[in-house]
Amino acid sequence: MVLSKTSMICLFVMMMMTTMTSYTDAFSTISSSSSLSTLQQTKRKRVSFLQKSNYFMSSNNNNNYSGEEDEKPADVVGAKFFGGSAVKDELFDLxxxxxxxxxxxxxxxxxxxxxxxxxxxxxxxxxxxxxxRVYNRFEDDLAFTDDFAKKVSMALQLQMNEILYDDNDNDVDDDDRVSVQYSKAAKWDTPLRNSKSSSSPLEELQNAKQFYNRIDVAILSASSSSNNEMSLRWEISLLWPSPWQPQVLLTGTSKLTLDASSSDTIIITSQTDKLDDGGKQGTDITSALSSQLLPRFWDLYHIGMTPAAERSPLLPPTKSSSSFLAPYKLYELPPRLYCETTLPSSLREYREADVIPNHAFVTAIKTMGPNKQTYVTTTPVQVSIIRRPSSSSSSSSPDKKTSKNVIQWNIPLPPQFTSNPTLPLPSSDNNDDETCTYQYQPSKRLIATLPYNGSIQDNEITVARKKLYDAVVKDGYKPVLDKDSGRPKFFVYYNDVKACFTRDGLGMAVYEWRPDFGRGNEVGIELEM
Structure with a gap:
């Protein structure tokens, strides 16, 4: 039999992949009960029992381990190559x-x-x-700047939740509720899909449920210039009806014209929508969708194990651009809501920055059994190591201020979760060094990123950061400096980590197996706009 060159290449790639899976699997999964013991054994590494991880899966990780026996990571069991679990059913115990x-x-x-x-x-x-231990989104003054905007946006969010989730939120006080309706003759100018039978965004939302596998909408912020005009920032998440079910995230803004003359009901008379990634006019829906509908290699590689990831938007900069030969890429980040978690940094060898710490999780996700849950995954997870003032003073110089390294995770939150008026916070041990909050970043940010296939605690990170810093400064950009330390704001995007959410919050983290050359992480720096 004679093989063409293409067939020979495909055969060689399949043989190489099969060889790789002989010593490490594509993905690993452990039941919650098994990982309770893992939590005790790996306490210093903060590996949560709510996480699925193959970080310790390679045989090299355990064979070369030289620490104490009770700190040695427990073995985890993997699944076969290209999704499809060979042992997951056997391990599951209801x-x-x-x-x-x-x-x-x-x-x-x-x-x-x-x-x-x-x-x-x-x-x-x-x-x-x-x-x-609850974060009330509509009471955050950074996101909702005035009382009128808070009440109108909350009323719209509750109406959308009732359509999408049959959710009648009884936790909201009646005093905080206002009646908001769209006028029957309301003018709606939008780049989004709009059926002829829909006379308002709420009716279109009802019709859209018939087309998409899942749809979530969250109003992130609002402000009013008067009782007649208001601006909204929103996010729409769509599970696209295609075989690989890509996760699409659309971000944008709306301008509302209101009639608040009635004391009982506020009437919306017009609405104009614009997409952040919709071109100069904000109306190009094709541009916003095109990069998200195509299947991504690593989502296909792990198909059947975890859903395709909802990627945090990286938009083309509106005022700046990198040169053709620049080693970095410039992006603009829209305002978003993040889960911000911190942990004191210790030795590099502990690799604490490579996993999301336990105190970031607020729920558990059932991935097996009769009550199996669906969930949304988000990526990338942004990790930084920053200097923060220490609460303790030096013994030799009591008056001298000291500082310490702190690891900070910024986890993007999906609209499925942020559509809740209140978000649960993890239980606190009153430890100032281990914090977890929800932080809304109200302004757009400019960042530059450089490909980097390592971890933020690798020794090589110093070389990568210097290369990035020298390149952006050479091109005339000014790094944003941290207010406490006065240092540039560096970070690493972990593209091989998926944070998993249900409507109840962060319940699991997935660490995909990838070869070192294909991790796809990025080192980044924040720049002045």
Whole structure:
């Protein structure tokens, strides 16, 4: 039999991939119950039992480990190449899975109860503690700058949630509710798909449910110049109806004209929408969709194991551009809501920055069994190591201010989660060094990135950062300096990490297996606009 050159190349690639999977699998998965012991054994590495990880899967990781036995990472079991689990069904135990979820809930209750005992055990303290662990999006002044904008945008969000999720939110006080309706003659100018039978965005949302496999909409911010005009920033997430089910994220703004003359109901008389990635006019829907509909290699590689990732927008800069021969790429980031988590940095060898810490998770996701849940994955996860003032002073010089390294994760949040009026926060141990908050970044940001297939705690990161810094400064850009340390804001985009969300919040992290040359990470720096 004679093979063509193309067939020979394909055969060679398949043989190489088969060889790779003989010593390390494409993906690994562990049940929640199994990873409870993993959590104890790898406490210093902060590997959460809510995470699926193949970070420790390679045989080299365990064979070359020279630390103490009780800190040695536990082995995890992998799945076969190109998705399809060979052992996942055998490992799954419904009773142990439910037991792990009960332990998670009990841990939160115990945390609150213990704190109440210390403060006298008052019921009011418990209610305050519960409230402290919830982030109310519409009370964030960075996102919603005035009371009128808060009430109108909340009313619209609740109406959309009722359409998309049959969600009647009873947690919102009646005093905070206002009635908002679209006029029957409302003018709607939008680049989004608009059926002839839809007379308003809310009706179009109802019709869109019939076409897309899933649709989520979140209003992220709003401001009003008067009672007659208001601006909204929103995000729309679509699960596209194609065989590989790509995850599409559209971000944009809307200008609303309102009639607030009635004391009972606010009427929207016109709405004009623009896309962030819609060209100069903000109306090119093809430009916004084209890069997101094509299948990505690593999503296909792990197909059947995790959903395709919803990628955080990296937009072409509106005022700047890099030279043709520049080693870096320039992007503009739209305003977004992130989960910001911090952890003190210790030795490089601990590799703490490579995994999302435990205290970032607020729920658990069932991926097997009769109550299997669907979830949305987001990427990339932005990781930085920053200098922060230390609360403790030096013993030799008590008056001298000291600082410490802190690892900071910025995890992009999907509209499926941010469409909730309130977002749950992880239980806190009152540890200032380990924090987790939701942070809205209200301004657009300019960044430059350079391909980098390593970790932020690799020694090679110093060379990569210097190369990037020298290149952007040479081209006339000014790095943004950190307010505490006065240093440039460097970070690393981890493109091989997927943060997994349900409507209840962050419940799992997936660390895809990729060869070193194909990790696809990027080192970045924030620049002045």
């Amino acid at each position: 009773k142990e899975e439910e037991s792990a979820l009960e332990l998670l809930k009990k841990g939160r209750v115990t945390t609150v109860a213990t704190r109440d005992d210390e403060e006298g055990g008052a019921e009011d303290d418990e209610e305050e503690e519960e409230e402290d």
